[in-house]
Amino acid sequence: MSTDSETSEVQMNVSSDPAREMGRATQAQLEAYEGLKFELAGLIREASGLAWRAKNESLQRNFQSLLQRLAEDRFYLTLAGQFSRGKSTLMNAMLGMDRLPTGVVPVTSVITAVSYNPYERVKVHFANSNLTQDVPLSELPEWVTEKGNPGNERKIDMAEVQLPAELLRRGAFFVDTPGLGSAVIENTKTTHRFLPQIDALVLVTSFEFPLSQEEILFLSSVRDLRRKIFIVVNKKDLSLVGQREQVLEFIRLRVLPEFGSDEIPVFPLSASEGLAARLNGDFDRLEQSGLPRFERALVEYLLTERSHDFLAAMCERIEALFKTPDVAGLGELEKRLEQVRVRIRGDGKKDDGERRWTRASSIETEILRPVKISSCFVCARMADATFKFMSQFQYDLSHNRDQQVFHASRSGFCTLHTREYAKLASPQGIASGYPRTLLFAAEHLLSLVRGGTLSDNWEEQFEQFLPNVRKCRACQAVAEVESETMDGFVRENRGARADDSDLPCVCLRHLAAIVQRAAGTELAAPMLSQSAAVLKRTAENMERFALRHGGHHMELVTDEELASSEKGLNLLVGQPNVRPLGRS
Ligand SMILES: Nc1nc2c(ncn2[C@@H]2O[C@H](COP(=O)(O)OP(=O)(O)OP(=O)(O)O)[C@@H](O)[C@H]2O)c(=O)[nH]1
Ligand SMILES: [Mg+2]
Ligand SMILES: [Zn+2]
Ligand SMILES: [Zn+2]
Structure with missing residues (x-):
């Protein structure tokens, strides 16, 4: 006979003063966000049941993996672009650690997701299987590079690198992808296959070769998915000041007509300069590199629009699966999904169009008081x-x-x-x-x-x-x-x-x-x-x-x-x- 009287502490807010009210507003937003997540999860579970009844195993698996992503709140901020433009270098610069392999020839051959963890570790996920393997960070090149794993012949779905980098604490996964358009066709394919998984895109191009045809194509695909896009024009250090404006002008003209430039911010920077400056603790040089301006924009985005975009992207992934023919009942669920969608649109924006969702910052969470359950x-x-x-x-x-x-x-x-x-x-x-x-x-x-x-x-x-x-x-x-x-x-x-x-x-x-x-x-x-x-x-x-x-x-x-x-x-x-x- 247990008296079952153990208690657990939970965060709960009790408020009256303005600081607390702010905490409460944030709490309400978090609750709204979580509530919508739960509803999507409910829909996916029901749909998974329908897939099971229809004996459609692959559909059931797809629902399962969506559920998994929703459960982890996994947001893929993805770096993509032509090979050798400096994606991996930029990632290293943002993390302030020289961990991802880089080089003058096509290097990255595997989707590499980087997330936060207090200590460094690497998990390799194999394709078409639930198998994972832990490998030492020093062995990362053997798994994710063209040299160690040409054209991803080891059939890896994703390498998950966990690092104690502050920027990653914002809750996103930063994803490095193999470059587009190199002689290694398999690498381009790998990145294209990853397209539906992208939640927000950082297109990395360079001053030397601004926006290739391949990159423009990729941009429009991501645009069609209505994902947030940032453009980084890298290797600023290699261009003369006079040429820079021409390049940026060119990009704005190429991008403007198709996408609307005010929605796609463009960041000229030098990843290698940023990385070197950060590793040497040289703050002037860091600011000069243009990296901090880009990072501030990213953090701002991750703290505000990210939640909304994550839910919107999840809705689209769910909807795509709901279109599967010959599964009874999915049409009904689609109608309900649409209702959730309307609420996501409504909840995500204030009347003035500003996104309302934010993640609770540490200060705000501390205001919330524990209550016993x-x-x-x-x-x-x-x-x-x-x-x-x-x-x-x-x-x-x-x-x-x-x-x-x-x-x-x-x-x-x-x-x-x-x-x-x-x-x-x-x-x-x-x-x-x-x-x-x-x-x-x-x-x-x-x-x-x-x-x-x-x-x-x-x-x-x-x-x-x-x-x-x-x-x-x-x-x-x-x-x-x-x-x-x-x-x-x-x-x-x-x-x-x-x-x-x-x-x-x-x-x-x-x-x-x-x-x-x-x-x-x-x-x-x-x-x-x-x-x-x-x-x-x-x-x-x-x-x-x-x-x-x-x-x-x-x-x-x-x-x-x-x-x-x-x-x-x-x-x-x-x-x-x-x-x-x-x-x-
Ligand atoms: N000068 C200069 N070189 C850079 C900069 N960023 C990267 N590089 C160099 O460009 C080359 C390619 O960099 P990576 O980071 O490997 O490029 P990537 O886009 O990841 O290449 P793939 O993985 O093959 O697609 C390396 O030699 C880098 O040192 C930069 O800002 N300025
Ligand atoms: Mg790379
Ligand atoms: Zn009795
Ligand atoms: Zn009782």
Whole structure:
């Protein structure tokens, strides 16, 4: 019998001053964002079920991997462009670490995703399989370069490099891709295959060869997917000041007509200069390189529009799968997806067109105050009382004849307490304590029959010796504790309280009983709102758990999320081993 009274801390906001209000606004946005994510997850799960029924395994797998991406909140900020324009160098410069292989000949041959981790490590994901392999960072070139892994002959889906780089803490994956248009055709193909996965694109071109045909083609494909685009014109150091303006002018003219230049920002910079400056701690040179200006724009984007763009991109990926023919029910889901989409559009933009979503910054999160989520404290006391009662009782029943007779006369306990007794008592104890109760029942059964026929009032008589909660002595003992606990709580807390977040959790029935006892006091209303907050929080934990579990990301599940389902059910109906207000 567990009293299940452990508590877990969760972030929850209680606010009044302006700083707190700001935290609350951010919290509301995060909740809206998460809520939409949960809805998309729900749609994908349903669709996955339909795919399963239609025996379409590959579709089911596709839904599964979308779910996984949603669960991880994986956002692929992808660097792409012609070979040797400096994508890998730029990535290194942004990370301030010289980790990705670079060189004058086509180098990168594998999609390389870089994400944040307190320590460095590399995970290699193999194509067409769930297999991954951890490899030392020093061996990265053997897996991701044209030299070590020509045309990706080792069939790697993605190399995942985890690094302790500050910029990555913004929650995005930075993805380096093989260059387009080199003699290694397989590399171009690899990057094109990755296209649907891109959430935002950084097109890396150079002053020497600004925007090749290949790059323009790639740009329009990404544009068709309505993904955010940044253009970096690299190797600024190789061009003369006079030529620079010409190149930028050319790009604006090439890009303007097709895409609208105000939507695609262009950043002239020198990745190699930026990297060298950063490694040497030379801040003037760093600023000169043009890198910081680009990074500021990226961070600004990641903190604001990213959430919106991530959801929008997910919607499109889901929609594409919903178009699969011959799967019954997908059309219906598509309609619901459209509704979510409308909300994403609406929630993502303020009236002035500014995106509203932001991720909570650390300062804002600190404003949020912890609140305890635990099981119902009344139920917990009742469980304790049950345990105490049964411990004593099971001993008495097996040793004391009077107890046995009395127990038999009451037809034993109610169903719940019979089970609780059985959990505690030994087989020997039950076998010696209970026969009288069974015999008592047997006698009653026989008394219902007279001369081979049922007696007239058999139903009434039968009812009288059936076990029930009114006769159950355990029910009586526990109900007394239940009443005392609630009365005591209301007595002690009826006055105004300094901090409502200290209020304990209660199940719904106990909440009703407490509010009834506390009606007209300062306690009633806070009890209700606090319980509402706890239920809401628990629901969110359950949804996060479902999302991660469904997305095969159990390693991301927190203890609080793990416990949330049981807690949620208990908050609705009380603990399993007690019956709240069971005698009323
Ligand atoms: N002068 C100069 N050279 C640069 C700059 N950025 C990169 N390079 C050089 O350009 C060459 C190619 O750089 P990478 O970073 O390997 O280019 P990439 O785009 O990743 O190439 P692929 O992986 O083959 O597509 C290397 O020799 C770099 O040192 C820059 O800003 N200025
Ligand atoms: Mg490269
Ligand atoms: Zn309860
Ligand atoms: Zn009972």
